[in-house]
Structure formats: C-alpha cells, structure tokens
Amino acid sequence: MLSNKIKEYLTEYISQEVYVQVAVVKGKNKITTQAAILKYFESNHFKGLAEGKPYNTFLDDLKDKCLGKLIDSPMKNSKSEDEIIIELQKKLNTLKNDELNDTYWEVETGEYLRSEDIKEVEAERDNLIKFLRSKEDAHETVLTLCKKYEHLCKKKYPEAPLPLEILDTK
Structure with missing residues (x-):
C-alpha cells in the first residue's frame, strides 16, 4: 500500500501542475477562474492530464530508479x-x-516502492483518466485539484497570494 508520504507528494505534484496552468490561463486572458477552467480544457496540458501524463512521468522516473x-x-x-x-x-x-x-527509489520523498505500489499508482492514474472523460466530471475534478492545492498552500505558505482564489469564494 502506498505510504501517506507518496500519496501526499503525488497529490501536491498533480494539483500544482493543474493549478499553475489554470492560473496562467486566468492571468493571460484576464478572465474568471471558472472561465479559466473551461479554457484550460482546450489546452495541450489538459490533453496530457487526460492521458495520465503526470502519473506516467512519475512512474517512468520511478522505474528509472530501480x-x-x-x-x-x-x-x-x-x-x-x-x-x-x-x-x-x-x-x-x-x-x-x-x-x-x-525496489524503486522515489528521490523526492526518499521512499522505496515495490511493484504492488506501482500498480496502485497506475490505478490512481486510470481513475483520474476516467473522471476526465466526461465534461461534467472533468470540471469537478479540475476544481477539486485546484482546491486541494489552495488548501496545501494555505497550510504551507499562509501569506502567499492564491491567484485562483477558489477557497475565498465559498
């Protein structure tokens, strides 16, 4: 079973990737967060996310550290x-x-993973891909990832400005 350290790292890694891209779309186009999320769906980054690219990159890096x-x-x-x-x-x-x-060494966390852990990461990836297929689920999933990243930032960097201001709107 994946350690909490690995789960937290993956959550931060993927939610940060999405958050930054949505924030760039918002800033570049001077639009609302909701409009930025919709525009993000047209990007190559979203296409890669929907193909599981962040997970695949993580897995490729991990397999390289066998x-x-x-x-x-x-x-x-x-x-x-x-x-x-x-x-x-x-x-x-x-x-x-x-x-x-x-045995695979995950450099960022210092954790060691095994084949069964890799299967769990692959299952998480496949689950994300499934949620990104439907437009409604995709919107909710991207919004959830952005919220997770804002929660994380508020905890780690309480004074840092958050360009999407998702948590402030509720």
Whole structure:
C-alpha cells in the first residue's frame, strides 16, 4: 500500500501542475477562474492530464530508479559519509537480487516502492483518466485539484497570494 508520504507528494505534484496552468490561463486572458477552467480544457496540458501524463512521468522516473540497476555498482561497497548513500548501500547489501529488481527509489520523498505500489499508482492514474472523460466530471475534478492545492498552500505558505482564489469564494 502506498505510504501517506507518496500519496501526499503525488497529490501536491498533480494539483500544482493543474493549478499553475489554470492560473496562467486566468492571468493571460484576464478572465474568471471558472472561465479559466473551461479554457484550460482546450489546452495541450489538459490533453496530457487526460492521458495520465503526470502519473506516467512519475512512474517512468520511478522505474528509472530501480535498485536492481545498482546490483554491480562500485558504490555498493565504497566508503561514504552521505546518509542517503549509506541507506542505499544497506539496501544493496541486504536485499536479494529479485528484491532489488522490485525496489524503486522515489528521490523526492526518499521512499522505496515495490511493484504492488506501482500498480496502485497506475490505478490512481486510470481513475483520474476516467473522471476526465466526461465534461461534467472533468470540471469537478479540475476544481477539486485546484482546491486541494489552495488548501496545501494555505497550510504551507499562509501569506502567499492564491491567484485562483477558489477557497475565498465559498
């Protein structure tokens, strides 16, 4: 099962991507947030989102960080003071080859994922794609992603201006 750290990272990553794009549309066209969301649906970014692109990028990056690629690495036994290198070395020296081939390092969070975690991310991606097919569901989904990002920003950066002002309208 995906850790909360990974779930939070993915939520922030995807909601930020969408929020920034909608905010750019709003600012560039000097229109309302609702109009910006509708215009966002015409963009290449939305097309990529509807194809699962942010998830696919995350998954491709993750698969590129398979510990199995480091089985014969000279780093495996080299001396290091770096905590991250030491942790990687510990995994490389304690896990069996088949476990290493099924362990992926997510760099941003420092978390390690397995095939079952990747399947869960793929299921989340497929679920998002499903919601973006219907215009009504797509609008609600994009609005929800933008709200999530504003909630996150209010928590992390309480003084920062939020160009879409979605939370302020309710």
